[in-house]
Every structure is written in C-alpha cells, then in structure tokens.
Amino acid sequence: MNGTTSRNDFRFPDGFLWGASTSAYQIEGSPLADGAGSNIWHRFSHTPGLVANGDTGDIACDHYRRWRDDIRLMKELGLAAYRFSIAWSRIVPQGTGAVNTRGLDFYDRLVDGLLEQGIAPLVTLYHWDLPSALDDRGGWLNRDIGEWFAEYARVVFRKLDGRVKKWVTLNEPWVVTDGGYLFGVLAPGHKNLYEAPLATHNTLRAHALGVQAYRAEGKHEIGLVVNLEPKYPASDHPRDIAATARADAYMNRQYLDPALLGTYPEELRDIFGDAWPEFSADDMRLLKQPIDFLGINYYTRSVTRDDSTALPVRASRVRQPRHVHTELDWEVWPDALMDVLLWVTKRYGPVPLYVTENGSAFYDPPSSEDLVDDPLRTWYLRNHLRAVHRALQQGADMRGYFCWSLLDNFEWAHGYSKRFGLVHVDYATQQRTVKGSGRFYSEVIRTNGACLAGG
Numbered sequence: 329m330n331g332t333t334s335r336n337d338f339r340f341p342d343g344f345l346w347g348a349s350t351s352a353y354q355i356e357g358s359p360l361a362d363g364a365g366s367n368i369w370h371r372f373s374h375t376p377g378l379v380a381n382g383d384t385g386d387i388a389c390d391h392y393r394r395w396r397d398d399i400r401l402m403k404e405l406g407l408a409a410y411r412f413s414i415a416w417s418r419i420v421p422q423g424t425g426a427v428n429t430r431g432l433d434f435y436d437r438l439v440d441g442l443l444e445q446g447i448a449p450l451v452t453l454y455h456w457d458l459p460s461a462l463d464d465r466g467g468w469l470n471r472d473i474g475e476w477f478a479e480y481a482r483v484v485f486r487k488l489d490g491r492v493k494k495w496v497t498l499n500e501p502w503v504v505t506d507g508g509y510l511f512g513v514l515a516p517g518h519k520n521l522y523e524a525p526l527a528t529h530n531t532l533r534a535h536a537l538g539v540q541a542y543r544a545e546g547k548h549e550i551g552l553v554v555n556l557e558p559k560y561p562a563s564d565h566p567r568d569i570a571a572t573a574r575a576d577a578y579m580n581r582q583y584l585d586p587a588l589l590g591t592y593p594e595e596l597r598d599i600f601g602d603a604w605p606e607f608s609a610d611d612m613r614l615l616k617q618p619i620d621f622l623g624i625n626y627y628t629r630s631v632t633r634d635d636s637t638a639l640p641v642r643a644s645r646v647r648q649p650r651h652v653h654t655e656l657d658w659e660v661w662p663d664a665l666m667d668v669l670l671w672v673t674k675r676y677g678p679v680p681l682y683v684t685e686n687g688s689a690f691y692d693p694p695s696s697e698d699l700v701d702d703p704l705r706t707w708y709l710r711n712h713l714r715a716v717h718r719a720l721q722q723g724a725d726m727r728g729y730f731c732w733s734l735l736d737n738f739e740w741a742h743g744y745s746k747r748f749g750l751v752h753v754d755y756a757t758q759q760r761t762v763k764g765s766g767r768f769y770s771e772v773i774r775t776n777g778a779c780l781a782g783g
C-alpha cells in the first residue's frame with residue numbers, strides 16, 4: 329500500500345485475488361458417476377450413525393451436473409478466482425493404476441468453463457476424499473501413499489497445468505490426522521494415538537512428493553493449505569503458557585515446521601510420548617520443499633489452559649461466554665486472523681499468502697424465494713476482511729482471499745445441518761439464492777475493498 333493510505337481506507341492492492349472455495353465431496357454429488365471409484369467419505373457417510381441425520385454426499389449441491397449454472401453464479405458475484413478440489417477417486421478410481429478419462433473430462437470442462445468467464449481456477453488435489461481402495465491398503469498409514477499421491481497428481485498436472493496456474497497439494501493435513509486417525513470424527517474414523525504421527529508424516533511426504541512431481545511437470549505455482557488457530561494463554565500461569573505452546577505446536581506448527589523448516593516441533597515428543605517415532609534425516613530433508621505460496625484457512629482462535637484430562641495435548645479451550653460464537657461454537661475473533669498472518673510472516677519468512685478459507689455457519693433466518701438475509705455472516709466477513717487488510721498494511725504478503733464457501737454444502741460429520749454459503753441452497757429443489765453476505769461480498773470485490781470502510 330502507498331504511504332497516503334488512511335486508517336479507514338480498506339482498498340486492497342490491484343490484482344488482489346478475490347475468490348470463494350468449495351471442495352469436491354461437499355458439493356459435487358454423484359460420487360460414483362462415470363466410472364469413479366468409492367472414496368472414504370462415501371463409505372463413512374453410508375455407515376449408520378457417523379454423520380448427522382444420516383446425510384451423505386450422494387446428491388450434495390448436485391454441482392457435478394449443475395456446474396455451468398454455478399459458474400454463472402460466480403460470474404454474477406464477480407469472483408476473480410474459484411478454489412475447488414479434485415476427487416482423486418474420479419481420476420484414478422482404484423487410487424493407483426488405470427486412469428478414468430471421464431473423470432478427468434469433468435474437471436477439464438469445469439476449468440474451461442471458468443476460464444471462459446475470466447475466473448481463475450485454484451485447484452486443490454486432496455480435500456479429504458481418499459479413494460476407498462487406498463484406505464483398504466492402509467490409507468494415510470501406508471508410507472507408499474506419498475508415491476500414490478504423486479502418481480495421481482502427475483496425471484492431473486499433465487491434463488490441466490497451463491490452464492490451471494495455481495495448485496494446492498493438500499487441504500489441512502492436520503484435520504486429516506486429528507479427525508481421521510486420532511479422534512475419529514472424520515473419515516476414515518480411526519481413534520489411535522500411535523497412528524496419528526504416522527498419518528501426519530505420510531501427509532507431509534505426499535505433499536513433498538507432489539511438489540517434486542510438479543517441479544518436473546508444471547510451470548506455474550504450487551503451495552500447501554493449512555488451517556491455523558492461534559492459541560492465547562488463558563492466564564499468565566506457567567502451566568497455561570506451556571499448554572498454549574503444546575496446543576500451538578500440535579495444531580499450527582506440526583505441519584508448517586517440517587514443510588518450511590524441515591523439523592518437527594519439539595513439543596510433539598512430549599505430546600505423543602512413545603507414540604512419536606524417530607523420522608530419518610532423509611525424510612526430513614524431503615519434507616522441506618520450496619513452495620510458491622501458502623494458503624491459510626482461518627475460522628477461530630483458542631484461549632487455552634492446561635488440562636491434564638484433555639489427552640494427548642493436555643490443553644483445552646476456555647469458552648469466552650460473552651463473545652459471539654458461530655453455530656459450530658467457534659468464537660468469532662477477527663484480530664486473531666491478523667495475528668496469524670503476521671506470525672506466519674515472521675516465523676517462516678516472507679511468503680506469498682492467500683487466505684484460502686474463512687467463513688461462518690450461523691443461525692440464518694428462513695429464506696424467502698429471492699432473499700436470504702444473513703447479517704451475522706456479513707458482519708463476520710466485513711471484520712475478517714478488515715483484519716486481512718491490517719495484516720497487509722503491517723507487512724504480510726497478502727495475495728488473495730477466498731471465502732468459505734460459495735455454496736451451502738455437506739459440512740462433513742454435521743451433514744447439511746450447518747450452512748457456510750454466500751449462496752443459499754435449497755436441497756429439496758437445488759434452487760440457489762444469493763444471500764445478503766453474497767451481495768456484500770460482491771460489493772467488496774467490485775470496490776476492491778473500499779466499501780469495507782462503511783458499516
């Protein structure tokens with residue numbers, strides 16, 4: 329920003345990339361269409377009792393068939409970019425081996441459709457929907473998954489690089505491990521302390537081998553997306569401070585340190601005890617691959633206290649009763665977004681940054697035919713965008729912002745009960761209605777942030 333910018337001027341630099349995000353299993357529907365293989369979320373959601381209301385991604389937003397309409401919607405909103413993920417099981421149905429060209433064709437057409445409307449695609453290669461056939465071979469616990477992932481990634485790079493200029497290897501490896509292997513609330517639903525570090529390491533190997541495959545094939549940019557949740561001590565008691573460091577190591581540094589510095593945080597040994605293995609120096613060297621940008625997903629912060637019952641980290645969140653919380657009980661705290669963008673910049677050196685997800689599930693009032701008024705989501709958005717702007721002014725190399733999410737969608741174990749969309753989806757009719765927050769976001773894009781000064 330130039331020196332004449334005033335404190336209330338929220339204009340973003342020219343070329344700042346305004347977008348919205350989705351992921352394959354959450355919106356596409358038709359998970360087995362056109363030769364696709366099953367994926368672990370298909371299995372998980374079809375197992376009784378694991379997803380709220382027995383919801384599955386069988387239909388979701390029917391984006392697999394309605395993608396042309398959805399691109400029109402993006403255009404109407406004025407999006408300059410769209411972040412979506414590719415379902416591995418559509419491309420390589422058994423996870424390795426034979427390629428399903430009909431699956432590739434779907435994404436080929438989607439990318440062309442976006443480019444025709446002047447919308448830049450940002451493609452995530454893995455957003456939690458592992459081919460079931462690979463889960464049968466150990467999934468993220470099998471060390472070979474790094475090579476399997478690179479093989480799949482290569483197929484996609486060869487087809488789409490050139491038209492796609494920004495790539496992400498994995499979305500939120502922490503959630504893959506924490507939800508999938510340690511606490512079991514997400515697919516594949518394991519609960520095992522000894523598995524978690526292996527899953528962590530294998531996600532990082534997959535990321536690294538994916539980046540290496542890209543360097544051999546691709547000509548543009550590739551990065552990693554992590555979810556960060558700044559931790560603040562609940563008091564200045566040394567035990568709370570130590571618990572905060574453990575929570576931060578577990579959630580925020582567990583992936584960034586190895587990927588960017590080539591080491592795991594010391595605290596992980598303390599957290600995992602004898603479940604934490606020694607990893608070889610060769611592996612650690614591999615994990616640190618130069619990346620072109622970092623994507624940060626931010627939803628909330630955590631005020632943290634020492635808690636010997638909350639294993640394995642021995643830290644828990646202290647709810648802030650008088651603060652606003654979303655429907656997922658996540659505290660709304662925009663300042664922490666600024667803090668985390670500056671923290672990343674300081675700890676890992678200047679790296680081009682995108683906010684690749686940020687958004688909220690709120691208790692939206694009922695919708696009428698053409699209006700869904702969601703003032704709380706608009707308020708959330710305005711304040712978080714202001715926080716991004718403040719981070720930019722203080723030196724974070726911010727390149728873009730992607731709101732989560734374009735559409736209401738399948739919110740994993742919560743099924744369709746939680747809505748994050750800028751656009752409301754009536755699941756009975758598949759009717760899309762732009763919410764008040766969607767209109768507000770359009771105005772932000774149109775004015776390149778200038779309208780954030782009001783309201």
Ligand code: BGC
Nearest residue numbers: 351499500503555625685739
């Ligand atoms: C995930 C999304 C999810 C969102 C809200 C992120 O962790 O990447 O898939 O819908 O959070 O829970």
